[in-house]
Amino acid sequence: MQDxxxxxxxxxNMARSLIGGLIADGVAAENIMVADPDEGHCRALTAEFGIAxxxxxxxxxxxxxxxxxxxxxxxxxxxxxxxxxxAGPGNRLFLSVAAxxxxxDIERWLGEGTPLVRAMxxxxxxxxxxxxxxxxxxxxxEQQREAAEAILRAVGLxxxxxxxxxxxxxxxxxxxxxxxxxxxxxxxxxxxxKLGLEREQARLLAVxxxxxxxxxxxxSPDEPGTLRERVTSPGGTTERALExxxxxxxxxxxxxxxxxxxxxxxxxADLLGEN
Ligand SMILES: NC(=O)C1=CN([C@@H]2O[C@H](COP(=O)(O)OP(=O)(O)OC[C@H]3O[C@@H](n4cnc5c(N)ncnc54)[C@H](OP(=O)(O)O)[C@@H]3O)[C@@H](O)[C@H]2O)C=CC1
Ligand SMILES: O=C(O)[C@@H]1CCC=N1
Numbered sequence: 001m002q003d004x005x006x007x008x009x010x011x012x013n014m015a016r017s018l019i020g021g022l023i024a025d026g027v028a029a030e031n032i033m034v035a036d037p038d039e040g041h042c043r044a045l046t047a048e049f050g051i052a053x054x055x056x057x058x059x060x061x062x063x064x065x066x067x068x069x070x071x072x073x074x075x076x077x078x079x080x081x082x083x084x085x086x087a088g089p090g091n092r093l094f095l096s097v098a099a100x101x102x103x104x105d106i107e108r109w110l111g112e113g114t115p116l117v118r119a120m121x122x123x124x125x126x127x128x129x130x131x132x133x134x135x136x137x138x139x140x141x142e143q144q145r146e147a148a149e150a151i152l153r154a155v156g157l158x159x160x161x162x163x164x165x166x167x168x169x170x171x172x173x174x175x176x177x178x179x180x181x182x183x184x185x186x187x188x189x190x191x192x193x194k195l196g197l198e199r200e201q202a203r204l205l206a207v208x209x210x211x212x213x214x215x216x217x218x219x220s221p222d223e224p225g226t227l228r229e230r231v232t233s234p235g236g237t238t239e240r241a242l243e244x245x246x247x248x249x250x251x252x253x254x255x256x257x258x259x260x261x262x263x264x265x266x267x268x269a270d271l272l273g274e275n
Pocket of ligand 1: 009010011012013014015035036037038041057069070071072073075079097098099120121122123175176
């Protein structure tokens with residue numbers, strides 16, 4: 001892993017999160033390169049992480065053992081076909097983090113036989129607390145799967161799936177998931193302000209509480225449901241609040257929201273796979 005050269009195609013939010021986590025894990029800045037058309041993104045990445053950047057995708061991909069495709073799904077066809085000369089059977093590993101776009105379509109654009117791992121990471125990778133689902137196509141060697149896993153494990157938890165369709169469920173739960181929790185923190189912050197706290201105080205309390213609850217849920221042998229019960233005194237304040245959330249349909253809403261996210265991943269796959 002320490003000797004792997006990793007080339008990112010696209011230097012936006014997800015790439016930045018992965019790069020930050022990899023650097024924090026001790027990967028040498030010389031082993032990471034980014035291609036992005038935006039001069040501002042390139043300058044910011046070099047300033048923050050000391051990595052080299054280019055505007056030329058092929059120049060970056062040609063020097064990399066692992067090429068991370070981190071552009072928007074809608075751009076993946078164009079970007080992948082542009083790298084076809086550097087792909088193919090027995091060639092370097094491609095690692096796509098794009099939501100929805102199927103491995104078979106990416107392989108067709110890069111060239112049949114290309115070793116490809118599809119990953120669904122999330123932005124907490126930046127602070128090495130990411131969660132990533134992985135799926136490898138039939139062309140990947142054991143060594144390449146290990147390389148993909150080592151990159152993502154450096155920035156958090158990894159989980160292989162045996163059916164590619166499960167990546168869409170992972171997208172809905174943990175890929176998009178940080179946004180759900182950030183939205184809940186925003187809501188709690190706003191609620192705290194309404195209840196008379198200073199905005200900054202309310203934010204700090206909301207964020208620290210989310211962190212504490214997540215840390216506890218991760219470290220405790222007990223399930224989140226048990227931890228919830230321990231906060232909820234019979235006839236107390238939490239019980240009253242949870243009744244309101246349940247009456248408002250919280251669980252149905254979460255089911256509907258994640259189903260919508262998964263459906264969107266499928267729509268993207270169908271739409272973009274036509275190319
Ligand atoms: N953000 C997230 O939480 C997650 C994102 N993903 C996936 O990661 C991928 C990237 O998402 P995200 O980082 O959020 O998106 P961003 O738009 O932040 O990043 C994409 C980057 O690619 C650049 N770019 C545009 N065209 C090209 C090109 N032809 N060649 C190289 N780079 C190009 C963009 O530049 P410009 O802005 O100038 O267009 C931008 O800097 C998506 O496929 C998404 O599904 C997966 C999991 C989580
Ligand atoms: O919103 C999106 O489509 C991407 C994929 C998962 C998180 N962000």
